[in-house]
Amino acid sequence: MSISDQTYSGSVRRWLPHVTVASIAVKNGKYLIVRENYRGSLVLNQPAGHVEEGESLEQAVIRETLEETGWDFKPDHLTGIYHFVAGNGETYIRFTWFGSLIGERADYELDPAIEGIQWMSKKDLLNGELNLRSDVVITCISDFEAGNRLPANSVQQLT
DSSP, X not given: OOTTOEEETTEEEOOOOEEEEEEEOEETTEEEEEEEEEXXXXXXXXXXXXXXXXXXXXXXXXXXXXXXXXXXXXXXXXXXXXXXXXXXXXXXXXXXXXXXXXXXXXTXXXXXXXXXXXXXXXXXXXXXXXXESOTHHHHHHHHHHTTOOEEGGGSOOOO
């Protein structure tokens, strides 16, 4: 039994982190950001969300970007993998991708938690009137700006 296993009602309960993806898209020095309703507050985030059963990380980031922004996204590089405990006490492993927006679907119905999208500089995000959903937003942007790039095939979907 590993240190992260816990005995729970006579059985072993495993620690299971949340696996999420996020996208970075840049236009004229500004980043594609979503305004989302999270636990009753309006916050700023990258297009991001959980990987669903049966989908690859690339499929997940394409889907999440579309669902939250109405834009089709083509992931080009992995900019970072982040393992952290969020403010809600849950552990996340986040795969952040840089890529291109290849088409907007103007009539696409966004995820209900999304209030809208906007293009913001890193400075705007740091000095903005809205809170970031997590400090990982700035960490991902900083890593992207520092030139962190892994080939998309660094993550392989095995069957």
